[in-house]
Amino acid sequence: MTFADLGLDGPVLKALDDVGYETPSAIQAATIPTLLAGRDVVGLAQTGTGKTAAFALPILARLDVAQKTPQALVLAPTRELALQVCEAFERYASHLRGVHILPVYGGQGYGVQLSALRRGVHIVVGTPGRIMDHLDRGTLDLSELKYLVLDEADEMLKMGFAEDVETILASTPDDKQVALFSATMPAAIRRISKQYLRDPEEITVKTKTQTSANITQRYLVVSYAQKVDALTRILEVENFEGMIVFVRTKNVTEELAEKLRARGYSAAAINGDIAQAQRERTVNQLKSGKLDILVATDVAARGLDVDRISHVVNFDIPTDSEPYVHRIGRTGRAGRTGDAISFVTPRERGLLARIEKATKQPITQMQLPSVEDVNVTRLARFDDRITAALDQTDRIEGFRDIIAHYMRHHDVPEVDVAAALAVVAQGDSPLLLEPEPERPRRSERFERDDRERGERGERRAGGRDADRPGRRPRAGSKPLVPYRIAVGRRHRVEPRQIVGALANEGGLSRDDFGAIQIRPEFSLVELPADLSDEVLDRLSDTRISGRLIELRLDTGGPRRRGDRGDRGDRGERGDRGERRDRGDWSERRAGDRADKPYRKPRHRN
Structure with a gap:
């Protein structure tokens, strides 16, 4: 089967020839004719199976270049995937004149996106959070949308974008064509497909393993x-x-x-x-x-x-x-x-x-x-370099007279001259590694281990542990500060939704997150203390479960007894009186004790 057999023709086929695609993959062979026929599709396939071309090619084949408002919207869970999909569209549209494709994602300035939208784009590829921002601002017109694609829908739901995705789906024309692609089919994906897709054809590409056999x-x-x-x-x-x-x-x-x-x-x-x-x-x-x-x-x-x-x-x-x-x-x-x-x-x-x-x-x-093994490989590569140099006959001829002149005047054999030139070419670093030292015999290892354990014990007894005031922070860790966001348990948020939304919009990684406490009306999230103003601006516009999170530093304030992390009542134990300033509760406890009369302890004779 060829791509022409699937119903594609003209500039799209020419672009496929340029990128070297000869035969369609299983998901492409099953999906492209269905989408070209105008039906909605639910595609179940693992990553790397070629699903980007499965939805991009039918969209490009039916694109109306004269229409300046967006005709196709592709939602992707991360900006990396959005950029990849955008690049794929550009490759497949290389022989289509006047097609404009715009990536829309958090971390990129609004100015670039707004100017492109004003000029007119045909295809928008973006993350749900930034698409919602444009819809709220009124800068993205989806009134004439014809095609909508949800790429890696299960991943979008895991990252907490379920409500955003449904809001976007509800904001688009009812007669649009929808293609939903997912690696799995959880209940939430099944519900979305029943509510927002019209009689979709479910296409499943079964694989024996999750990893490629190649x-x-x-x-x-x-x-x-x-x-x-x-x-x-x-x-x-x-x-x-x-x-x-x-x-x-x-x-x-x-x-x-x-x-x-x-x-x-x-x-x-x-x-x-x-x-x-x-x-x-x-x-x-x-x-x-x-x-x-x-x-x-x-x-x-x-x-x-x-x-x-x-x-x-x-x-x-x-x-x-x-x-x-x-x-x-x-x-x-x-x-x-x-x-x-x-x-x-x-x-x-x-x-x-x-x-x-x-x-x-x-x-x-x-x-x-x-x-x-390393030395064998190095010698083989050295041989290859010599062979490649010997193929440059013009340059070699120029050096023959120079080497012959040196040999006549210094009476040095050719092999020694070649070895000297190899030293010059290699420089100070040795060509071959030194042989590995022989491992000590079993009895020698035991004696050495006993000696090292004894030395470590002496250091612990008289050195480091004797005057260590407390636990050292982990090397390379960043200081974290608590931020407050306006979503909590009442809004049915989970830690993974918070991490997914903030990481996607702010360009953060999992290592940037500390403790997450979800309270009834709000949540506390520990983030790096050195976040830039640009990142904070992007995060302040983030939505979770459809709500603007209103990110701001948590300034603390009075806490109720029993709040997690409020340990001020321990300030009176033993020699830890310096901890009384840990909160209003500890101060009240200290004051209560100060008002009680002092009783001299009894001593037995």
Whole structure:
């Protein structure tokens, strides 16, 4: 089957030829004819199955370029996915004249979006929060909308956008065509499809496993302290083109990228703290080959589709199977092969077993590349460099006379001259690694361990623990302050909705969130103390469950006895009198005790 067999023709087919698409995937073959026929669709398919083209191509095939108000709206859960979908539309519309596509997401200035909307756009791709903002401001006209797509609908509901999505659906014409795509079919998705879709055709693409069969999955058991060296050896021996290295925290992205650059690799970090413009430049560098390694948090796991990514490394293995599937799904896409390598510490073997069970696919254990493996690879690459240089016959001829002149005047054999030139080319860094030192015998290890344990015990007894005033803060952690938002238990919000909404609009990651307390009328959220004014402005316009959150610093104030975190009544215990100033309640207790008469204790003779 070809794309022409599905009913596509003209400029759209020409664009597909340009991007190298020959045969449609299963979801495309089933969905495109149905959408071209005008029916609503509910598509159930995992990420990486080609569903973006499944809805983008029918929309472009029927687009009316003369209409300046938006004809198609695509809702995506994250700005990364929104940008990916927007880029896909632009590729498929490369031979259509005058088609304007606009990404709309939190983190981008309103000015760019407003000016584009005033000029006129045909397709809008955006996140629910920012689309709701434009609807509230009256800057987005959906009165003539013909097509609406919900991409990764289950993920949008998990992030707390259910009410926003329903509000947007209700604000659009009744005769529009709706396509809903989801990896799962929870009850909320089923209810939305029954209420807002007209006799939809349900299309399910069944897969034997959640991970692509084109991806070779391996894992390496390694301690945390050895991870950087292990990654360096893997980079030495693996024949990779582009790579994403996933870590858990944004602090580690910067640290690891810097260590890789120090080892001679072109690496960059991407996380929630990096401005959107910089993130886009970094991804473009990865696509063009100016960058080979991207060190990222899960913020890049969705919506990043780069052909050059041949390897994904889980530097920190995820704690759940879903992020694992999304991470390794960045490689092996569109029929290409890929490699996924996960670092597993001895304590994380249980996580690995759960991922294998959920994905129904075994992950093969690999061994750490040895010094000999690295040296063999280095010699092979050195040979390749020599062979490539020998092919440059014109340049070699120019150097023959120079080498012959040197040999005549210094009486040095050719092989020694070649070796000397290799030293010059290699520089100060050695070509080969030194052999690994032999491991001590068992008895020697026991003696050394006993000696080290004794030294540690002496240090604890007389040093660090003797004068340590309290627990040290975790290295690299940011100070957090409480913010108050105007949604609480009465509005049926959950912590995951708060995290999803604030992370999406403010460009935050999970590491930016501290404790979350949901009260009846409001909630308290701990966020970094150094949030910029730009981020605070974006967050103040955020909606959760359809309500404006009215984000502001929590200034405290009197608390009722029993409120979580109010421990002022402990201020009178023993030598902790300095804690009396922890709240009005502790001050009242202290005052009550001060009014009571002092009684001298009795002593037995």
